[in-house]
Amino acid sequence: MPNLRILFGKKLRKIRRYKDLTQEQLAELLGVSVEFVSNMERGVNAPSFETIEKIAQAFDLSFGELFTFEDEK
Amino acid sequence: MPNLRILFGKKLRKIRRYKDLTQEQLAELLGVSVEFVSNMERGVNAPSFETIEKIAQAFDLSFGELFTFEDEK
DNA sequence: CCAAAAAACGAAGTGTAACTTCGTGGTTTT
């Protein structure tokens, strides 16, 4: 099973596309750089707790939902 | 509604007590210092993604379960 | 097809906060 950064990145990308946003639009919503969004999605970087809160808010998801992954385990 | 550090800290403490562990025992399981466990539980510090993985493993919980909080929202 | 938009990728830097150790004092448990 992949690590949490990878799982989270895939989930983030999935939701972003579902919401029909570009990385740039999401970056603006979150107040981070486009490159960082790209890095999160590819599992290069992990978000801080503060950024996790912003992501949940932006997507109107509970933390539990945000951290629920199809391919966990 | 409290922030994620607080929510996570309360949850961590709840699970640790449910599993009947001291902070010191949990610290050993996670490979972090006792003080850091105390800080996480009190919402002073947040865990890294790596530490989150260790916590989920130690408690045999999915990430979704770990990030599900009673008093969210 | 082709151009434009979107995203990947690299490198190099800054700053915060994740995590440490040590020390002390306060609670709880037996």
Added chain:
DNA sequence: AAAACCACGAAGTTACACTTCGTTTTTTGG
């Protein structure tokens, strides 16, 4: 009234969250 458990402070180290800039690749749609 010890032990054991935990809160709390301070001060330090290190990792990594996040940045900017520049270039290349991929995707999209006209």
